Amino acid sequence: MKTILDKKQLELTLLRLAHQLIENEADVKGIVFIGIQPRGVKFSDRLMSCIYTLVAKDNIQYGRLDITFYRDDIRKQLHEPNQTDLNFSIEGKKVILIDDVLYTGRTVRAALDALQDFGRPDSVELCVLIDRRFSRQVPIQPDYCGKSIDTIMSQEVKVSWDRECVELF
Amino acid sequence: MQLSTQHLLGIKDLSSQDISLILSTATQFKEVLQRTVKKVPSLRDVTVVNLFFENSTRTRISFEIAEKRLNADTINFSASSSSVSKGETLLDTVNNILSMKVDMVVMRHSASGAPHFLSKQLPKTAIINAGDGTNEHPTQALLDAFSIIEKCGSLQKKVLLVGDIMHSRVALSNIYLLKKMGAEVMVSGPPTLIPKYVSEAFDVRVEYDLEKALKWCDVANVLRIQLERQNQVLFSSLREYNLAYGVKKELLDKIGKEIVIMHPGPINRGVELDSDVADGDGSIILQQVENGVAVRMAVLYLLSGKINELRTELA
Numbered sequence: 136m137k138t139i140l141d142k143k144q145l146e147l148t149l150l151r152l153a154h155q156l157i158e159n160e161a162d163v164k165g166i167v168f169i170g171i172q173p174r175g176v177k178f179s180d181r182l183m184s185c186i187y188t189l190v191a192k193d194n195i196q197y198g199r200l201d202i203t204f205y206r207d208d209i210r211k212q213l214h215e216p217n218q219t220d221l222n223f224s225i226e227g228k229k230v231i232l233i234d235d236v237l238y239t240g241r242t243v244r245a246a247l248d249a250l251q252d253f254g255r256p257d258s259v260e261l262c263v264l265i266d267r268r269f270s271r272q273v274p275i276q277p278d279y280c281g282k283s284i285d286t287i288m289s290q291e292v293k294v295s296w297d298r299e300c301v302e303l304f
Numbered sequence: 305m306q307l308s309t310q311h312l313l314g315i316k317d318l319s320s321q322d323i324s325l326i327l328s329t330a331t332q333f334k335e336v337l338q339r340t341v342k343k344v345p346s347l348r349d350v351t352v353v354n355l356f357f358e359n360s361t362r363t364r365i366s367f368e369i370a371e372k373r374l375n376a377d378t379i380n381f382s383a384s385s386s387s388v389s390k391g392e393t394l395l396d397t398v399n400n401i402l403s404m405k406v407d408m409v410v411m412r413h414s415a416s417g418a419p420h421f422l423s424k425q426l427p428k429t430a431i432i433n434a435g436d437g438t439n440e441h442p443t444q445a446l447l448d449a450f451s452i453i454e455k456c457g458s459l460q461k462k463v464l465l466v467g468d469i470m471h472s473r474v475a476l477s478n479i480y481l482l483k484k485m486g487a488e489v490m491v492s493g494p495p496t497l498i499p500k501y502v503s504e505a506f507d508v509r510v511e512y513d514l515e516k517a518l519k520w521c522d523v524a525n526v527l528r529i530q531l532e533r534q535n536q537v538l539f540s541s542l543r544e545y546n547l548a549y550g551v552k553k554e555l556l557d558k559i560g561k562e563i564v565i566m567h568p569g570p571i572n573r574g575v576e577l578d579s580d581v582a583d584g585d586g587s588i589i590l591q592q593v594e595n596g597v598a599v600r601m602a603v604l605y606l607l608s609g610k611i612n613e614l615r616t617e618l619a
Binding site: 201203204205209210211212213214215216217218219248251252253254 | 305306325328329331332333335336339340341343344345346349605606608609611612
């Protein structure tokens with residue numbers, strides 16, 4: 136087991152990502168933040184509470200997206216669906232998808248698929264806490280990244296929000 | 305995460321975990337149905353045949369919409385316009401359809417146990433019972449449960465089933481489900497339409513006085529008088545039935561309690577349920593129909609999880 140981010144580093148990373156996400160935006164009303172269920176939402180909830188310290192909460196649109204029904208491995212294994220909560224339009228907005236670990240990229244592919252059913256955003260960007268480099272199976276790269284790491288397939292990245300750390304097993 | 309069964313033949317075979325899983329999955333599908341694009345691609349590689357050997361409006365349309373919302377290919381079959389009228393047997397009909405590579409069969413039949421028979425003959429297909437004779441109608445019970453939870457917050461309620469308990473498959477499926485999920489169940493109706501040992505067999509209360517029964521319950525599921533299945537005179541006339549067991553506005557006003565009114569449809573207005581009650585504030589009959597699509601999507605989605613195993617067994 137190896138610690139990738141400890142409590143202090145995780146806190147700093149969250150703050151940095153929060154600043155990066157809004158630094159180029161004169162008006163946050165054009166941005167929509169969407170956490171991917173279930174684990175991405177745990178990360179996005181934390182990230183959003185950082186962003187709320189920088190920008191007034193009322194101006195920010197934040198939703199949760201469940202991609203279970205759009206997965207491409209549905210015939211291999213069935214997953215229990217989680218709640219989707221997008222009670223605003225994404226039409227013409229800049230969507231920022233938020234997930235905790237980017238690995239094969241297939242979850243994000245499914246999320247892009249799911250987003251289409253909610254409208255046509257102006258652009259879509261991806262924000263992840265951990266990027267497992269060189270293990271992508273589809274051409275998807277993050278726009279905002281907490282930390283890039285090199286891993287092999289047999290390893291597993293665990294993000295623990297109770298103990299506030301990221302570990303590699 | 306999977307159901308314990310390959311088929312959905314009846315609530316009898318489901319565990320309470322299975323039922324909870326179906327209901328929680330249905331909640332997510334209900335959200336999908338509120339979107340502008342109401343489709344998800346989960347079943348795009350699946351072909352479903354809807355075999356209806358008995359008439360149906362709601363259930364058939366509901367299943368068909370559910371299948372289409374999941375992107376499955378659907379084939380509709382009704383007995384009256386098929387070779388069944390030329391004398392083809394049930395097994396032959398289904399085998400012929402399955403040889404065209406169909407993955408799931410949704411089936412309604414007037415004979416109790418018809419889907420159970422098929423499931424034994426065709427172990428490599430997922431069979432969903434959409435009503436078999438006087439036995440079970442599992443998806444109706446599931447959508448009733450879903451509607452009760454949506455309206456009342458939980459299934460720990462006092463639920464009354466009124467009417468033709470003897471011939472109603474909705475009643476049997478509802479009794480199984482509600483008992484498994486911890487609801488209190490009472491049945492009411494004329495003694496000729498209530499099976500003799502129902503209270504011993506299912507641990508439900510029996511009350512022949514409708515007013516007392518309504519006073520007791522939180523939810524009243526009013527069942528249709530199944531005239532087509534009654535081959536003897538079990539009550540003297542529909543008018544007399546209405547006077548004794550019809551759910552009426554005056555009766556509900558007299559009781560003065562908020563009771564949720566449900567009906568599986570089609571309603572015989574003025575027989576088991578009066579129009580002003582069916583269309584009144586306490587009625588969730590149309591919500592039941594709406595929820596039916598989400599519940600059936602959940603059933604199809606969850607059963608499709610076994611399809612790959614079945615396909616590899618075949619290959």
